[in-house]
Amino acid sequence: MPFFAPSVTTEADAAFSFLTQQCTQLKITALGLTDEQARSTxxxxxxxxxxxxxxxxxxxxGWIQQVKDPARPIEFSDHAAMNREIGLEGMFDGSTLPDFDIAEVVVIFDRAMDQIEAARQAVAEKxxxxxxxxxxxxxxWMPTDFAMTVRWILAHLNTEIARHVGHAxxxxxxxxxxxxxxxxxxADGEPWPPEGWAEQAS
Incomplete structure (x- = not known):
C-alpha cells in the first residue's frame, strides 16, 4: 500500500523515498474525482x-533542480521557465487554478515527480x-541568515508536501x-473496508 514509504537504508534514500511517498499521497487525493470536484473549495x-x-x-x-545541480543559482525569475518545462504557465499558490482538467493536472504532477527520481540518480552518480x-x-520569502544545503532542500520539500497532503x-x-x-x-485495487476492519476498529 503506497500509504507507507518503503524501507530505507541511507539518509539520501530516506529523503527521496519519503518525498516520493508524500507526492503519491497527494496525487491519490484526486482519485476518482470529477473536474468540478477537484476544483471545488x-x-x-x-x-x-x-x-x-x-x-x-x-x-x-523548482526545488529539485538545485538538488540535481547544487552549483546552479536559481532566481525567482527562473521559475516561469521551469514551470513551462512541466507544462505550466504562470505561478500557482494552491488557490489559483490552471486551465486544465484534473487528469491533465495529474500528468503535470507526474512530470514533477519524475524529477525526484532524476535527482536521486544525480546525487548517487555525482x-x-x-x-x-x-x-x-x-x-x-527566503531568509538570508542561514546556509542552504541539499539536505535542507530535501527536508523542506518533505515538510511542505506533507503539509499540503494534510490540506488535501x-x-x-x-x-x-x-x-x-x-x-x-x-489505488491498489483492494476492497474497502478490508476484511476484519470493523473488529479491529471496535
Whole structure:
C-alpha cells in the first residue's frame, strides 16, 4: 500500500523515498474525482485538490533542480521557465487554478515527480554530499541568515508536501467522505473496508 514509504537504508534514500511517498499521497487525493470536484473549495479555505496538486508540482520541480545541480543559482525569475518545462504557465499558490482538467493536472504532477527520481540518480552518480551548500535564491520569502544545503532542500520539500497532503486530505473528506486509507486501498485495487476492519476498529 503506497500509504507507507518503503524501507530505507541511507539518509539520501530516506529523503527521496519519503518525498516520493508524500507526492503519491497527494496525487491519490484526486482519485476518482470529477473536474468540478477537484476544483471545488468545500472548506473555509480557498484551496482545492487541483490547486494544491498544481502548486506542489511547481514547488517540487523548482526545488529539485538545485538538488540535481547544487552549483546552479536559481532566481525567482527562473521559475516561469521551469514551470513551462512541466507544462505550466504562470505561478500557482494552491488557490489559483490552471486551465486544465484534473487528469491533465495529474500528468503535470507526474512530470514533477519524475524529477525526484532524476535527482536521486544525480546525487548517487555525482556522489553529491547532502551537506553541499547551494546558492541562496534572492526570493522575497527566503531568509538570508542561514546556509542552504541539499539536505535542507530535501527536508523542506518533505515538510511542505506533507503539509499540503494534510490540506488535501481534509478537502477530499469534505467532498465525499473518502479518507486516505480508503483511497490507498482503491489505488491498489483492494476492497474497502478490508476484511476484519470493523473488529479491529471496535
Amino acid at each position: 468545500p472548506t473555509v479555505s480557498g484551496l482545492s485538490i487541483s490547486g494544491l496538486i498544481t502548486h506542489s508540482a511547481q514547488v517540487v520541480n 556522489d553529491i554530499d547532502l551537506g553541499t551548500q547551494v546558492p541562496m535564491p534572492h526570493n522575497p 486530505d481534509i478537502i477530499r473528506e469534505s467532498i465525499d467522505g473518502a479518507i486516505a486509507y480508503q483511497l490507498n486501498a482503491q
